[in-house]
């Protein structure tokens with residue numbers, strides 16, 4: 001199903017940044033929870049996990065019940081316990097913040113319960129009675145995995161079509177290893193697929209040119225509904241001279257090669273990361289963690305305007321990150337490999353300041369300025385509309401073409417794993433409702 005991961009991959013150099021609770025600590029933390037009515041932490045969670053309920057179960061020693069509560073709303077609850085930016089979601093909205101006391105460590109409590117479920121081999125869900133319906137899921141990332149699991153619980157057969165060799169999308173190939181390594185994501189996926197009835201085809205690109213690549217029309221012919229969870233595309237380029245020099249990489253591509261394989265950093269002492277989002281911050285921290293002595297983030301805006309989370313940037317500074325605010329890269333120079341980055345300082349209106357040019361020596365550059373949108377291919381189908389490259393859907397994830405649904409990064413433009421899970425789950429329920437109302441792409445299919 002998924003190509004085994006090499007034991008020597010670079011990401012194994014990292015340990016956990018946020019440590020799990022020691023025995024006894026989880027119960028002590030759980031008993032601090034006020035079990036609020038109309039709990040703001042639930043409202044802040046895109047998958048609306050019943051947080052006070054799962055915490056109460058930990059407090060009463062019922063870890064199994066707690067894990068079930070979590071997975072009922074979020075089938076990737078083990079990943080999300082590690083990778084969610086809880087500081088701006090559930091933990092950030094905990095009422096304790098207004099009482100000037102430490103908020104409840106919801107992520108660590110979720111990790112306590114879900115890790116226990118994996119350690120004990122607990123399973124909670126079974127496939128529903130077979131409905132005769134078949135759903136294709138384009139991409140094997142969090143959105144499709146969540147949709148497929150929910151569809152199986154409702155009795156619909158599922159086929160995941162993934163162009164890569166690894167399932168999990170960016171949750172396996174992109175998430176910083178000090179939050180979660182790829183093997184942990186794969187372990188979770190195997191647990192999700194254990195429900196049975198989810199066929200997985202890797203190495204096939206929907207709409208691709210390969211002999212085994214299905215076309216969009218093939219999916220319409222062979223399945224009753226299609227869920228598109230294709231995520232985003234390749235790293236965006238700056239379009240400045242020297243971008244093709246050796247040692248200049250798209251950040252998402254480089255992070256994938258670091259997580260799934262080995263990156264060669266021999267002789268790399270100074271690195272520059274261009275961008276100010278979370279991928280840029282991850283790149284900075286990963287390079288520092290792998291031993292690069294000097295890593296500088298080059299960002300065109302100010303600290304207040306950066307899209308990367310403040311708590312992540314604080315952690316990067318503690319790791320030793322350097323930064324050049326209000327600056328853009330204008331040129332990459334070197335004879336064969338990258339040797340230096342030419343940059344220009346910007347004014348408030350982001351115009352280059354006269355005399356503001358400077359250079360940074362660099363043996364490696366990561367470009368973290370965004371990813372392309374993949375929607376164009378889909379828009380070839382009548383009825384499917386795009387909104388600035390994103391697939392346009394209604395609240396249930398339905399596109400304007402009957403039987404075609406979408407969710408995750410390809411719809412929201414790039415958010416978090418928990419958003420992809422929520423949107424995949426929601427679309428699965430909408431597909432089920434559509435079937436119940438008599439919908440179905442294959443003629444004569446269904447119950």
Ligand SMILES: Cc1cc2nc3c(=O)[nH]c(=O)nc-3n(C[C@H](O)[C@H](O)[C@H](O)COP(=O)(O)OP(=O)(O)OC[C@H]3O[C@@H](n4cnc5c(N)ncnc54)[C@H](O)[C@@H]3O)c2cc1C
Nearest residue numbers: 139141142143163169170174206231408409415416417420
């Ligand atoms: C560097 C980086 C770090 C991140 N860190 C975090 C984090 O710490 N916490 C967090 O919550 N979120 C993080 N995210 C965001 C999170 O990973 C994504 O929001 C989430 O994975 C989106 O899920 P998805 O299923 O929509 O898309 P993806 O995860 O991108 O999965 C889409 C899948 O579809 C496949 N695919 C695409 N086109 C086709 C096709 N035509 N045919 C077949 N298969 C196709 C792709 O190969 C891919 O496997 C990070 C993102 C990046 C880039």
Ligand code: SF4
Nearest residue numbers: 033034036041094095
């Ligand atoms: S807001 Fe905080 S105290 Fe209230 S239920 Fe949620 S975690 Fe518990």
